[in-house]
Amino acid sequence: MAINRKGADIFFKHLFRVMSLTSVLALASILIFVFIQGAGPFIFSTASGIRIVPERMREITVNGNVYRNHTTFIDIPPESDRILVSFSNPGISGSLEIAVNNAEKDPEKKLTFSKNENGEITYPRAYTYTISYPGDLPGVTSKIHILLPEKPGNFFYFITGLEWRPTYNKVYGILPMILGTIMVSFGAILLGLPLAILSGVFLAEFIPLKTASLIRSGIELLAGIPSVVYGFFGLMVIVPWVKNTFHAPSGNGLLAAAMVLGVMILPTIITITEASLRAFPDSIREASLSLGASKMQTAWAVALPHAKSGVIAAVILGISRAVGETMAVILVAGNSPQLIRGLTDSIRTLTATIALEMGYAEGRHNEMLFSIGVVLFVLILALNSLILRYTRSDREEAKAPLTVKRKTEEK
Amino acid sequence: MISTEVLSGETLPPQEAAACGENPDLGRNKVDVKDLDFFYGDFQALKKINFSLARQEVSALIGPSGCGKSTFIRILNRMNDLIPSCRVRGSVLLDGEDIYGDMDVTELRTRVGMVFQKPNPFNMSIFDNVAYGKRMQGLRSRRKLEELVEKSLTRAALWGEVKDRLKKPALSLSGGQQQRLCIARSIAMEPEIILMDEPTSALDPIATGKIEELIGELKMDYSIILVTHAMHQAARVSGKTAFFLLGELIEYNDTKTLFTNPEDKRTEDYISGRFG
Ligand SMILES: Nc1ncnc2c1ncn2[C@@H]1O[C@H](COP(=O)(O)OP(=O)(O)O)[C@@H](O)[C@H]1O
Ligand SMILES: [Mg+2]
Numbered sequence: 001m002a003i004n005r006k007g008a009d010i011f012f013k014h015l016f017r018v019m020s021l022t023s024v025l026a027l028a029s030i031l032i033f034v035f036i037q038g039a040g041p042f043i044f045s046t047a048s049g050i051r052i053v054p055e056r057m058r059e060i061t062v063n064g065n066v067y068r069n070h071t072t073f074i075d076i077p078p079e080s081d082r083i084l085v086s087f088s089n090p091g092i093s094g095s096l097e098i099a100v101n102n103a104e105k106d107p108e109k110k111l112t113f114s115k116n117e118n119g120e121i122t123y124p125r126a127y128t129y130t131i132s133y134p135g136d137l138p139g140v141t142s143k144i145h146i147l148l149p150e151k152p153g154n155f156f157y158f159i160t161g162l163e164w165r166p167t168y169n170k171v172y173g174i175l176p177m178i179l180g181t182i183m184v185s186f187g188a189i190l191l192g193l194p195l196a197i198l199s200g201v202f203l204a205e206f207i208p209l210k211t212a213s214l215i216r217s218g219i220e221l222l223a224g225i226p227s228v229v230y231g232f233f234g235l236m237v238i239v240p241w242v243k244n245t246f247h248a249p250s251g252n253g254l255l256a257a258a259m260v261l262g263v264m265i266l267p268t269i270i271t272i273t274e275a276s277l278r279a280f281p282d283s284i285r286e287a288s289l290s291l292g293a294s295k296m297q298t299a300w301a302v303a304l305p306h307a308k309s310g311v312i313a314a315v316i317l318g319i320s321r322a323v324g325e326t327m328a329v330i331l332v333a334g335n336s337p338q339l340i341r342g343l344t345d346s347i348r349t350l351t352a353t354i355a356l357e358m359g360y361a362e363g364r365h366n367e368m369l370f371s372i373g374v375v376l377f378v379l380i381l382a383l384n385s386l387i388l389r390y391t392r393s394d395r396e397e398a399k400a401p402l403t404v405k406r407k408t409e410e411k
Numbered sequence: 412m413i414s415t416e417v418l419s420g421e422t423l424p425p426q427e428a429a430a431c432g433e434n435p436d437l438g439r440n441k442v443d444v445k446d447l448d449f450f451y452g453d454f455q456a457l458k459k460i461n462f463s464l465a466r467q468e469v470s471a472l473i474g475p476s477g478c479g480k481s482t483f484i485r486i487l488n489r490m491n492d493l494i495p496s497c498r499v500r501g502s503v504l505l506d507g508e509d510i511y512g513d514m515d516v517t518e519l520r521t522r523v524g525m526v527f528q529k530p531n532p533f534n535m536s537i538f539d540n541v542a543y544g545k546r547m548q549g550l551r552s553r554r555k556l557e558e559l560v561e562k563s564l565t566r567a568a569l570w571g572e573v574k575d576r577l578k579k580p581a582l583s584l585s586g587g588q589q590q591r592l593c594i595a596r597s598i599a600m601e602p603e604i605i606l607m608d609e610p611t612s613a614l615d616p617i618a619t620g621k622i623e624e625l626i627g628e629l630k631m632d633y634s635i636i637l638v639t640h641a642m643h644q645a646a647r648v649s650g651k652t653a654f655f656l657l658g659e660l661i662e663y664n665d666t667k668t669l670f671t672n673p674e675d676k677r678t679e680d681y682i683s684g685r686f687g
Contacts, residue, residue, distance in 0.1 A: 208495065282493075283531040287593070290488060291544035291600055292521035301547065302533055 038374030041367040042155040046147070049078035050100065052085065053145040053362075060087045060144070073147075078102075089131070089142055096129055098146065111146065150364045158371065164337040166357065166365040174350070174372060176337045180254075181349040181379065183340070184329065185322035187258025192265045192318065197304075197311065199266070200273025205299040216271060223267035231331030234260035239332055248344035252334035255343045260328050265318035272317070276310025277303050316384050323380050326351040350376045441466050441604060441634045442487065447501035449482055451494065456482045458658045460501070464604070469626065469635045471645035471666065474655035475681070480638045481528075483655070484606045487636070488523040489516050505604075521548070524597030526607040530589035532581035532596070537564075537573050540581045540592055544600045559599055567595035568625050587618025594625065604634045612640055623648055642682065646670055654678045 052074040054060045060067050062074050062085050076083055081102055086095035097114035111127065127146035153172060161173015203212045238259050243251030280303045288298040304311070326349075334346025335356065354369050354376075361369050442464040449457035456479045464470050472480045485491045486503060489510060503510050510519050521544065532540050541560040542550075550556060560577065564570040569591045573584070581592055590610055597605055607626070611619040626635060626648045639645050645652050646666060653663040654675075662669060662678045673679045 281531075283527060283529060284533060286490060286493070286525075287527065287531045287533065287596075288543070288547075289493070290490060290520055290525040290527075291547065291596065292517045293544065293547040294517055297547050301543070306534055 034374060034377070037367075038371045039155075041153045041364055041371055042158065043152055045152060046150040046364050046367075047073070047075060049080070049149060050076040050083065051147040051149075052076065052083070053147060054087070055143040055145065056089075057087050057142055057144070058089045060085065078149075083146075085144060087131070087142075087144070092131060094131070096144065111148075147363060153364070153368070158368070159375075162339060164353070166361065166368060170364065172364075172368045174337075174353070174375065176339050177348050177350045177353050177372070178375065178379070179339065180333075180337075180347040181323055181351070181376070183254060184257045184261060184333065184347065184349055185319055187254060188261030188265055188322040189315065189318060190262075191258055192262035193269065193315065195262075196266045196269035196314075196318075197273055199270045200277060200311075201299050201304065203270065204274045204277035205295060205303065212274070216274065219267045219270055223271070227264065227325055227328040228331070230260055230264050231328035234328060234332040242344055246344050248342075250334060250346065251344070252332055252346055253344045254333070254340055254347045257329050257333040257347065257349075260332050261322045261325055264325065264328060265321050268317050268321065269311075269314040272314035273307065273311050276307035276314075279310070280306050312387055316387050319383055319387075320380055323349075323376070323383070324351060326355045330355060350379075440464060441468075441506065442636075443502075443504040443507075444487075445502045445504075447483075447486070447499070447503065449479075449486060449491070449500075450498040451482075452496045456658050457486075460660045462653065462660060462663060464634050464636060466634055467630060467632070468651060469630045469637060469649040470663075471649035471652045472636065472638045472655060473640075473642060473645050473652060473681075474661075476640075478655040479658045480655050481608050484525075484608055484636055484638055487604070487606055488520050488525055490525065492516065521600045522603050524600055524602035524605045526590070526593050526597055526605060526610045528609045529613050530586055530593055532584070532589050532592050534580065534582060536578045537581050537584070537592060538577040541595050541599050543596065563595040563599040564592075566598050566629075567591045568621065568628075569595055585618070587614050587621060590614060590618070590622060591625065594622075594629075598629075602633065604636065605629065607635065607637045609638050609640055611644065619644075642670070654681065656681070 052060075052062055053072070054067065054070050054074070057067075058069065060070060060074075063076070063080070063083060065074075067074060079102070081100045083098040083100065084095070085098070087093060099112040099114075101112070113129075127148065129144040129146065131142045131144075150170060158172055158174060159178070160175050161171070162175055163169075163171045163173045164176065165171040203215060207215070234256055238256045239251035241251070242248060242253070242256045242259075246255070277299070284302060284306065285298055288302045289295070293301070329349055330352045333348060333352060335348045335352055336346040337348045337353070338346065340347050350372050354372055357365070358369055440463040442462070444460055444462040447457055447460040447462075448455060460483065462483075472483065474480055482491065486499060487505075487510070491497050491499070499511060505514075505519070505522065508514060533543060535543070538556075538560055539546075541563050542556045545556065545559060550559075561570060561574075564573060569588060572588060573579075573592075581589065584592060590613075594605075594610075611622050614622065623644060626637065629635060630648075630650075637645070637649060649666050651664065652666040652669045654661045654669065654673075654677075656677055662673060662675045664674070669678065670682060673682060
């Protein structure tokens with residue numbers, strides 16, 4: 001029996017070791033992968049040479065190689081100065097000849113296309129050869145994309161740049177979205193927090209337990225509503241209200257987004273505030289009342305400061321929710337990647353950018369969206385650690401003198 | 412601290428009159444409790460209590476746990492109001508005024524201070540703890556608050572120990588110091604009565620000694636009701652002692668008489684059981 005127990009002890013000890021090590025390693029490797037992936041577009045070029053991407057091509061021949069129903073990249077060696085593409089689809093076939101001027105630095109002057117009557121080159125912004133012929137359906141046209149390699153992006157511009165034109169101009173500046181995310185979240189906290197804290201105090205301190213728990217379950221129900229419903233509600237109610245009240249050209253914008261998010265973070269903050277106030281010891285509540293303080297004064301001057309760490313945890317959760325919320329924001333924010341000048345201006349958040357563009361992004365654009373995800377990650381981490389720092393320094397202050405005191409008392 | 416308000420001249424019930432027979436202050440009682448019944452829902456925690464407290468007197472309440480001592484003193488500052496479904500019957504007069512009448516609860520609580528079983532300072536600085544009550548009444552003057560804090564802490568025999576660290580958190584004090592801080596906090600409200608519910612039960616003997624000494628000094632200025640578990644504490648600091656049993660006030664008499672020559676058999680049993 002004793003030996004068995006000892007054996008089990010050793011077994012579990014090693015099991016826990018292995019498991020905790022594995023999970024730490026897994027987490028670390030995920031983090032490293034994410035950061036490397038996010039840093040990728042600022043370190044590497046998109047490709048070593050030109051790439052051809054066929055879209056809805058039955059058969060395509062590039063420099064003699066035949067590809068059937070091919071949908072991914074066809075890499076052209078960097079040193080080749082002539083690309084011969086011929087294609088054949090039901091009802092149409094043709095060819096395209098591209099001369100590559102490798103000596104030319106400016107990518108716009110790098111390619112020369114021979115004329116082809118069956119299609120059209122969109123030039124010079126994006127190199128897409130669109131084949132059109134009588135009878136084809138709009139939206140299902142066959143295309144050949146010719147992608148020039150993009151140099152490593154400029155990270156500084158990525159963070160501070162004001163322009164986001166990923167498809168045609170290949171300009172990737174996300175400052176408007178970073179500011180948008182911060183402003184929308186901050187606005188939500190500004191509108192929602194006072195309301196939520198007051199409701200929490202009211203629920204915990206001034207309502208009989210039974211009524212309070214009824215109301216609380218109602219509030220918890222609110223927390224379970226899908227965010228798209230909140231967004232829809234915002235679109236139907238808040239957006240028109242903003243439009244009419246502020247005589248804005250459109251109600252979609254910062255204010256509407258902040259209001260919808262402000263409502264969405266209410267349940268979390270209310271329930272956590274209430275719970276931490278309920279955990280506040282009665283003995284201290286009684287001490288305050290016995291000194292002639294009213295119930296309101298007790299809640300305000302003693303209970304709420306005591307519940308501060310809980311409230312701050314609630315605020316962190318609220319901010320994380322506000323920063324991370326996507327669907328509801330997309331519906332009401334207007335989503336223009338611009339620096340705003342007024343409260344009702346259209347605004348776009350980082351998450352909205354990812355959600356809106358992931359569907360069609362290719363190449364560098366796609367990589368940049370991933371990098372936006374990493375920026376979002378860092379942003380939330382920074383916000384949370386900032387708030388946590390304040391709470392922690394508070395707690396240490398309360399603890400530090402205690403140890404000093406013990407020492408002196410022992411003497 | 413002698414109040415000039417009109418004093419109650421009502422006659423005392425026979426049991427009371429017998430107990431206070433020789434008291435020249437009869438009718439000048441600080442607190443008069445008549446036929447008090449108290450219910451937690453259906454459970455009657457106190458039955459027909461008659462009790463009085465003279466000015467500048469320390470009354471001790473003794474009795475086995477669960478006999479209603481805490482319930483009784485929490486009636487005197489209406490702390491029981493917080494408990495839903497509790498009921499009070501009978502009258503409790505403070506200087507002849509019914510505390511369950513039109514008296515404002517917050518005013519009552521500033522006149523009747525309370526010190527609890529477990530030290531319960533606020534999570535604030537020592538200074539803020541003492542200044543709390545007056546601040547809540549709207550006192551803002553820094554100078555007056557400083558005076559008040561110094562006076563109260565001195566009165567609670569804590570000033571010397573904390574005068575250099577008033578800004579430190581109250582929770583950094585030792586248990587005994589915290590309890591004296593709570594007493595200082597009550598004193599700062601300039602109460603007429605201080606209720607103490609087993610104030611030393613969470614403390615070590617040295618801290619207990621200090622608090623007992625302090626109670627001895629405070630009785631010069633305040634009427635005190637002290638609930639205690641330790642009979643020697645009652646014997647040491649109180650002038651009168653009340654013995655509670657199962658929600659009834661069995662005997663209320665001079666401490667000396669009660670301990671040496673109890674009238675009731677149950678009192679004698681309890682006392683001898685404890686000492687014997
Ligand atoms: N909040 C309450 N609800 C219901 N019963 C209570 C409550 N507080 C105390 N009691 C009951 O009232 C009686 C007296 O309690 P208490 O006054 O605390 O006794 P003591 O202080 O003398 O130990 C006990 O039987 C106790 O169980
Ligand atoms: Mg008790």
